[in-house]
Amino acid sequence: MVVALNLQAQTSNLLTQGKYSQLASLYERAIETESEVISHYWHLGLAYLLQEQEEAAQTAWLLAMSEASDEETEQWTEELVQILDTEAQRQLELENLQLSWLIRQHIREIAPSNINNILHIIQLGLGLDNITSQDLNDWQVNTLIQQASPAEIDFDILLETLKKLVDYPIPASLTFAEACLAHYTDQPAAFIDTVMPIAVKMAHQLDRPDFATDLAQLCLRLNSEHPEALRHLSCFHSKAGCHSEAIETAKHFFQNCQSPYWQIQGSYILLRAILSAGSWLDLENIVQRHKALIPKLLQDSDDSLNIDSHILTANFFLPYIEDRPQENRPLQNQIAQIFQTNFQAKSSPVVQTGWTNSITTTKKLKIGYVAHTLKGHSVGWLSRWLFQYYDREAFQTNLYLIYQQAEGYQWFEKQVDCVHTFGVEPQKTATQIKADEIDILVDLDSLTLDTTCQVIALKPAPVQVTWLGWDASGLPAVDYYIADPYVLPENAQDYYSEKIWRLPQTYVAVDGFEVGVPTLRREHLEIPSDAVVYLSSQTGYKRHPDTVRLQIQILSQVPNSYFLVKGRADENTIREFFNKIAEDEGVNPERLRFLSRDPSEFVHRANLGIADIVLDTYPYNGATTTLETLWMGIPLVTKVGQQFAARNSYTFMMNVGVTEGIAWTDDEYVEWGVKLGTDPVLRQQVAWKLRQSRQTSPLWNAKQFTQEMEKAYKQMWQRYVEVNFV
Structure with a gap:
């Protein structure tokens, strides 16, 4: 007994110290004196294996097994597997993934039907990035999972493997997830709660809506009415361009919603699906029903206790449909108030305690920017100048990126002092912002991402500002909303909860845009060289039928004119939509051309040159598209409204000194469209003004704009100090 204990102590020390050669020698000597102790052979083989002497390890094990009876073989195999499993786990804890993987591969050869071991191998293979669909097929993983009884499978390991594998989109990931379904029929929430967050990431962060769709449909096989799976599935379909499926899924989702909270979400998803397709059928009735639900939600205290970030975007599509900020902004403010109150109540109190920032007006201010849009996105294209010119x-300047950004974000990293990247981790993000003692936090996303809104709602910085991404969120935690003299009317403060901070000239400026090589020519589109070409390049969300009708009326009054339509939407739906309006207005649909999206923003800008006049959308104007149009020197016709989204083109045109094309009524919109189409001299004059503006306009002077923003930051901080500490 003393000898055995002494051997165990020695081998344990050698194993811990990683002295595997000495360990092997010790067991070789032990076998010479105690050849009948079968466990010595298991440990000897393991010692060889830890030195990656695989043949020697197998020889040691086979030597012991060669004289075993059937009963002994089964028992000894279990003992060997247990020893190897323990060491594989120890190596994993030491982060020796390759060695742990090697050990488990030998367990698989010894016990090929051990499903828990294979699940471990899959996880290790994912960590080492050396797993393939063929591996899973060769190991018959799906068959083993389906045949395993509940007693044979470790459900914690299965769930963790499922989580990691579906986050690694190889073809076998889906079949693996499907094989797991049978084990979750009695606990569908475990499967769905694991898979759906990954599906959302796949669709929106990794641009794999097809894969996300398949994952959501697997979840619905466990619970066909699961609200989150249905809600996201409709969005996945839209993103993948499967618009009819998106609309049908959204309708099904809405029909299953009972409370005002869920009905508003269902209504939002239905609006999203319809507008993404470019269809406006029965939209007015849906909008009226949607707006009628909001007061019910505000009165329903039971629902408000369970409100989450999805409700913040409930009114996201209203500005695309109607221009009624006096009516819609107060509704948004109330929703945002309820959300913030409930989100703060559910969050860690550590995030919401007081700030430790130095209180002085003469210090170097710490500015933080939080965003998910610093990539191939309008916010990234427009905000980059602020990062380029800021006074170091x-x-x-700190950046707080939500999700790892796509190509292009690396440029921003080089411009700032510090960068932090987070996933869907609002509390962790807010905690970091607070620890960094950010004085002024600038939200670049607003309602385009609920995670950003969650961060802002926790108030991690003393002064918080919304700029650029969208209209204001309405969150009480936001102190200021950046605007200018034109983009909001004078009375806008009456219905904004945020303090409107008007910069002296423009709320955004760029030094210009990079332009590629054009790929469109008139002859390619069978358009005569002397024709007048109108263009509208906007997403289907912005194709309000009333405005499209005005655009077709312009076409009807300008001989030898054509209308180019470009933008994301369902191709068949958008054709039918425009063709029907053209026929109603007596315009031959042959005068319409529907263009596919360009391969890049650079080519898009170059191809703008095919147009004589760009016709803007209403009640949601172009923003970046308008800036690109003006930079390329092309006349624009826009109708001015009351809401922020209906005044972007107006402020840009005022800032370049061009009033030709600014309309305040439907009649003026048509008149300007016809006048610019029939008067080539007027077009030339406007184009000349636009070219000249490159040298004189504040819209094209990003350095001056940056100085104005920085002056605003200093004034905001001074006001904060004076109000709270003087």
């Missing part, structure tokens, strides 16, 4: 002596 007066300001420290």
Whole structure:
């Protein structure tokens, strides 16, 4: 007994110290004196294996097994597997993934039907990035999972493997997930709660809506009425361009919603699906029903206790459909108030305690920017100038990226002092912002991402500002909303909860845009060289039928004119939509051309040159598209409204000194469209003004704009100090 204990102590020490050669020698000597102790052979083989002497390890094990009876073989195999499993786990804890993987591969050869071991191998293979669909097929993983009884399978390991594998989109990931379904019929929430967050990431972060769709449909096989799976599935379909499926899924989702909270979400998803397709059928009735639900939600205290971030975007599509900020902004403010109150109540109190920032008006201010849009996105294209020109002596600038950004974000990383990247981790993000003692936090996303809104709602910085991404969120935690003299009417403060901070000239400026090589020519589109070409390049969300009708009326009054339509939407739906309106207005649909999206923003800008006049959308104007149009020197016709989204083109045109094309009524919109189409001299004059503006306009002077933003930051901070500490 003493000898055995001494051997165990020695081998344990050698194993811990990683002295595997000495360990092997010790067991070789032990076998010479105790050849009948079968476990010595298991440990000897393991010692060889830890030195990656695989043949020697197998020889040691086979030597012991060669004289075993059937009963002994089964028992000894279990003992060997247990020893190897323990060491594989120890190596994993030491983060020796390759060695742990090697050990488990030998367990698989010894016990090929051990499903828990194979699940471990899959996880290790994913960590080492050396797993393939063929591996899973060769190991018959799906068959083993389906045949395993509940007693044979470790459900914690299965769930963790499922989570990691579906986050690694190889073809076998889906079949693996499907094989797991049978084990979750009695606990569908475990499967769905694991898979759906990954599906959302696949669709929106990794641009794999097809894969996300398949995952959501697997979840619905466990619970065909699961609200989150249905809600997201409709969005996945839209993103994948499967618009009819998106609409049908949204309708099904809405029909299953009972409370005002869920009905509003269902209504939002239905609006999203319809507008993404470019269809406006029965939209007015849906909008009226949607708006009628909001007061019910505000009165329903039971629902408000369970409100989450999805409700913040409930009114996201209203500005695309109607221009009624006096009516819609107060509704948004109330929703945002309820959300913030409930989200703060559910969050860690550590995030919401007081700030430790130095209180002085003469210090170097710390400015933080939180965003998910610093990539191939309008916010990234427009905000980059602020990062390029900021005063590094007066300001420290930090970036808080939500999700790892796509191509292009690396440029931003090089411009700032510090970068932090997070996933869907609002509390962790807010905690970091607070720890960094950010003085002014600038939200670049607003309602385009609920995670950003969650961060802002926790108030991690003393002063918080919304700029650029969308209209204001309405969150009480936001102190200021950046605007200018034109983009919001004078009375806008009456219905904004945020304090409107008007910069002196424009709320955004760029030094210009990079332009590629054009790929469109008139002859390619069978358009005569002397024709007048109108263009509208907007997403289907912005194709309001009333405005499209005005655009077709312009076409009807300008001989030898054509209308080019470009933008994301369902191709068949958008054709039918425009062709029907053209026929109603007596215009031959042959005068319409429907263009596919360009391969890049650079080519898009170059191809704008095919147009004589660009016709803007209403009640949701172009923003970046308008800036690109003006930069390329092309006349624009826009109708001015009351809401922020209906005044973007107006402020840009005022800032370049061009009033030709600014309309305040439907009649003026048509008149300007016809006048610019029939008067080539007027078009030339406007184009000349636009070219000249490149040298004189504040819209094209990003350095001056940056100075105005920095002056605003300093004034905001001074006001904060004076109000709270003087």
